[in-house]
Amino acid sequence: MFKTFLSIHASSWAVLVVLLIVTAILYSNNKIKVGTITHMILRLMYIIMLVTGIGMLSLAIQNSGMTSFTWTFLGKAVLAILMIGVTEMLLVRIKKQKTSMKMWIIDSVLLIAVLGIGFSF
Incomplete structure (x- = not known):
């Protein structure tokens, strides 16, 4: 079961990154309706990612208790x-045509940190 959650979780991260870029491009080009559709699909991917992540976390706690691995999770x-x-926040700023470079940097740093932790185990 853990491997199933893991493969869905990893795939959802890949789709999430692609949808983020596509949505940002659509909003930047004033394609608001199509951008809103991709934004909603992105939100669905958040839910899938959270559910699979919580599933993996609960399985890890059941199998090994609160080890350093679980705290890292x-x-x-x-x-x-x-x-x-x-x-x-980044996508809303782009949609409203506001500057968003700081948000891109923060989002990129968080993405690298999360993926780094996720793929190190």
Whole structure:
């Protein structure tokens, strides 16, 4: 079951990154309706990512208790939730045609941190 959650979770991260870029490009080019559709699909990917991540975390806790591995998982979960919030703020700023370079940097740093933790195990 863990491997199933892991493969879905990893795939959702890949789709999430692609959808973020596509949505940002669409909003930047004033394609608001299509951008809103991809933004909603992106939000669906957040839900899939969160459900599979919580599933993996609960299986890890059941199998091994609260080890350093599980605490690392919890840290990754917190960073991932922060990244979701920053991504949403970033896309809203792009949609409103406001400057968003700081948000891109913060989002990129969080993405690298989350993926680094995720792929190190």
